[in-house]
């Protein structure tokens with residue numbers, strides 16, 4: 001079976017470039033995070049990027065070849081590669097507004113005269129590091145909120161459609177409200193009855209075919225998440241809408257451009273995905289989870305449990321509840337792990353609720369054992385090393401002082 005990003009030693013020699021760059025050698029158990037460098041790139045992608053780097057190519061032809069690979073893997077009619085999933089949202093929304101009007105494409109984000117309303121459930125207005133609505137506004141679109149933060153109904157979607165509606169955006173993510181929302185099937189049904197295309201943000205989903213199969217007109221993925229490709233966005237679906245989105249490279253998409261190396265890299269990652277030993281990876285991930293669960297079971301004040309992914313990706317995580325007897329809070333334990341040697345970065349977006357997660361999907365060989373050892377030594381040191389609670393405001397101060 002072919003190699004995979006998880007657990008394969010993608011470091012060809014002993015060189016760790018991070019040392020040369022003065023960067024901390026972090027161990028990533030938080031998942032696929034832009035702020036940590038996304039994922040371990042598969043060797044096939046790295047090789048393709050190196051091979052195309054010195055060559056001249058006709059980019060439209062290269063993107064035609066990418067379209068064929070994307071169509072095969074997603075079941076869509078066509079596809080192309082852009083800079084990121086966030087850019088994919090912007091160019092797909094823009095394409096639904098301009099269609100193939102080249103002058104309108106050059107005029108965006110001034111949407112004068114275009115249908116520019118975009119429907120979005122309130123419970124889908126998430127941030128993935130930037131607010132999803134901003135990708136709509138960047139395209140000149142106006143978000144029309146549907147429903148409330150805790151419930152949305154089909155009639156609310158239907159009655160929000162006007163003669164200025166250009167598309168409807170649907171977000172698939174653990175960040176969205178996970179109950180009370182309109183499901184994709186009903187969402188597509190209501191929109192299609194009025195001729196409104198549905199654009200699905202599936203940035204971090206394994207399932208490359210399901211959303212188009214269920215009715216989405218466009219689906220968007222990140223190339224650098226589960227696929228283990230370079231930083232890219234994949235746009236796939238109905239040919240006329242994919243073409244209209246591609247044409248935005250002559251407009252707002254120019255600032256979201258990808259080079260030949262990124263297109264070739266993500267094509268190779270997609271082909272590697274077809275050959276990947278998905279079951280073998282799952283088994284190695286489970287071994288890591290069990291190792292950590294075992295290590296934590298001996299520690300008072302820590303309760304750990306293996307839980308499935310909230311959007312049904314074939315990926316489990318370990319949820320670690322941190323009780324006062326441990327001498328830590330979830331926040332201070334995460335901070336202690338991140339401050340240690342080597343730094344271990346956990347998945348801590350729910351730390352205020354007293355827990356964090358350990359995600360096994362981005363490990364190099366030997367790192368699962370390092371994480372287990374760091375958990376044990378950090379928790380044993382709880383009485384001597386107290387960590388400051390770092391609140392949300394300190395994160396703001398930290399970024400505002402960049403690059404100092």
Ligand SMILES: *Cc1c(COP(=O)(O)O)cnc(C)c1O
Nearest residue numbers: 084085086128172173203204222
């Ligand atoms: C990660 C993510 C994005 C952003 O993807 P990029 O490719 O990093 O721009 C958008 N939507 C969701 C649901 C995500 O998880």
